[in-house]
Amino acid sequence: MQVGGSGVLKKLGKSSILVTDIANQFWCERQMEFNYLYGKKYTKYMAQGKQLHEALQDEVYVPLTIEPVTYMDVMYKTAYENYRSLLSLKEKGICRELRVYGSLNGYRLSGQIDEMKVVGGKAKVIERKTTDASRKLTEVYTRPHVMQVRLYRKMLGDIRAKKYTHDNFVNIYGLKKDGLSETFRRELHAMGIKDELANPYSMSELMFNALYSIPDLSDRLEVAYVDRFSGKQISSMEIDYNEEKMSVDIAYALKFWNGERESAPVVESEKWKCNFCKFFGKECKVWWTG
């Protein structure tokens, strides 16, 4: 963990950075920060998005239904579901809702990839966004989504290149060969999971081995836009993975987490975004004229 940056994480009540945090920095960084400082409301739109994601996940595999009790149970469940998802990628050429872990200049980073599909022998990262059919897909609107898929692609690339390994994961998350609750362990047993795999360390090792062996990653990424009301796909955008552009954007984003600069509000030409922001005129008065 970075020394200078830990102050910012602490102030926001966080221990790691989410991929969506970085994506949101490219919409309005100040809004991202204020969401942590002043509370995130669970909006109707977010609930709809969650339902859609759950429905899509069910199409591919049935998630583990055992309720985790301890931290290790949670980590086990995630590793197990990821492993099943990666099996689906191998067998059916598609997987959904894959949690991905990594490190960004020493910061703990995690995210959840909506979908991966094998196209022409390569694994392609796809992100789904709910939107209104009337919404124009301008550069400003799609910028955070582009950042998000590129980051997922980078994290998967780091794992495949073993820049981020199972050892890193185990050290960072403190995974052990014990720590599962009795109920959880009993249910794993009832599901027929072998004793040697009924611990978070071994299950996460299986997950990482599956991650190391995913097909070559495609440099074409996709953001699919889904109508918020009908759930149908209305358009999609193909994006190139541009490593150089990524490093510039990441360096900019990290300056905030390092505490080298304050959060940036939107620029004047994008102040229309403030009309959709719950902090406008309250916690944030940058573009407020009263």
Ligand code: SF4
């Ligand atoms: S009011 Fe505008 S500048 Fe302020 S946080 Fe919201 S979107 Fe950003």
